[in-house]
Amino acid sequence: MTEASMIADHWGRGDVYGLIVSALAKASKPLEGLTVEDLAPVDHFHARGFPATVELADRLPIKPGTHVLDIGCGLGGPARYIAQRFQCRVSGLDITKPFVEAANKLTALLRMDEQVQVRLGDGQQLPYPDASFDGAYAQHVTMNVPDRPRFFAEAYRVLKPGAFFALTEHGLGPTGSPHHPVPWSEDGSGAYLISPEETRTLLDRAGFRDFGIEETGAKYLAGYKMAIEKAERGELPPLGIHILMGATAAQKAKNAARNIEEGRTRPLQVICYKPG
Numbered sequence: 109m110t111e112a113s114m115i116a117d118h119w120g121r122g123d124v125y126g127l128i129v130s131a132l133a134k135a136s137k138p139l140e141g142l143t144v145e146d147l148a149p150v151d152h153f154h155a156r157g158f159p160a161t162v163e164l165a166d167r168l169p170i171k172p173g174t175h176v177l178d179i180g181c182g183l184g185g186p187a188r189y190i191a192q193r194f195q196c197r198v199s200g201l202d203i204t205k206p207f208v209e210a211a212n213k214l215t216a217l218l219r220m221d222e223q224v225q226v227r228l229g230d231g232q233q234l235p236y237p238d239a240s241f242d243g244a245y246a247q248h249v250t251m252n253v254p255d256r257p258r259f260f261a262e263a264y265r266v267l268k269p270g271a272f273f274a275l276t277e278h279g280l281g282p283t284g285s286p287h288h289p290v291p292w293s294e295d296g297s298g299a300y301l302i303s304p305e306e307t308r309t310l311l312d313r314a315g316f317r318d319f320g321i322e323e324t325g326a327k328y329l330a331g332y333k334m335a336i337e338k339a340e341r342g343e344l345p346p347l348g349i350h351i352l353m354g355a356t357a358a359q360k361a362k363n364a365a366r367n368i369e370e371g372r373t374r375p376l377q378v379i380c381y382k383p384g
């Protein structure tokens with residue numbers, strides 16, 4: 109198994125679309141008339157889910173009719189939300205085939221296929237010409253990316269001058285050695301965390317400028333704690349990202365929280381620009 113297929117296998121196996129459809133049925137959400145907001149509890153697959161996407165989108169300068177790239181788009185929830193909110197086009201790309209298939213089926217269900225298209229691919233080798241996009245973002249993807257300089261260089265290459273690049277991730281904290289399993293790795297394999305300082309240096313070397321950096325650890329921690337408490341009270345809803353995280357979902361959330369508390373990880377959100 110290659111490194112890329114091992115990482116894809118970690119994220120999604122089998123019929124992910126079927127899993128979501130049966131969770132929707134358990135949540136009494138009919139497929140007919142389903143909205144972006146109905147799907148939001150399950151298809152924003154990152155710390156704090158939908159609210160974190162909304163807060164990121166609040167800071168992005170996206171104009172109607174523009175074309176944005178979602179690198180590591182997962183199930184396409186953020187792509188559909190951004191396309192709907194800003195009336196723009198979003199292309200998504202992800203390394204995990206069952207997620208790409210589910211993303212496109214969910215987009216079709218919402219009748220948004222003209223605005224949002226998702227394809228299989230690796231963010232380290234983008235299948236798009238130079239200067240194709242007005243902006244790009246990668247939410248909670250880079251923890252699994254071994255070649256960060258290449259990933260950032262590819263994002264830079266496909267952006268038009270003046271375009272934004274946004275990134276959210278769990279950076280490596282000063283204590284190091286995160287506990288596993290965490291959402292992005294069962295045992296440390298396929299995990300490539302680097303410090304926020306190194307991320308900023310590498311983005312700068314790729315050519316990005318005008319950095320806005322926010323440390324998001326405290327917000328993530330509150331989100332994880334809320335989810336852990338709900339799980340312990342047996343109150344997790346049928347539709348949620350826990351259904352995508354397998355048998356170790358509860359342990360992953362606990363370790364993700366503990367890693368932040370112990371300074372093993374240092375989550376951040378970066379927004380920067382390709383000079384115009």
Ligand SMILES: C[S@@+](CC[C@H](N)C(=O)[O-])C[C@H]1O[C@@H](n2cnc3c(N)ncnc32)[C@H](O)[C@@H]1O
Pocket residue numbers: 115116119151152153154179180181182183184185186201202203204207229230231232246247248249252253
């Ligand atoms: C935590 S999920 C985030 C999904 C989506 N960005 C979201 O926020 O809902 C991480 C995603 O990154 C994808 N991924 C990991 N490495 C990748 C790579 N090198 N290229 C493209 N996608 C990648 C995984 O397949 C997975 O869908």
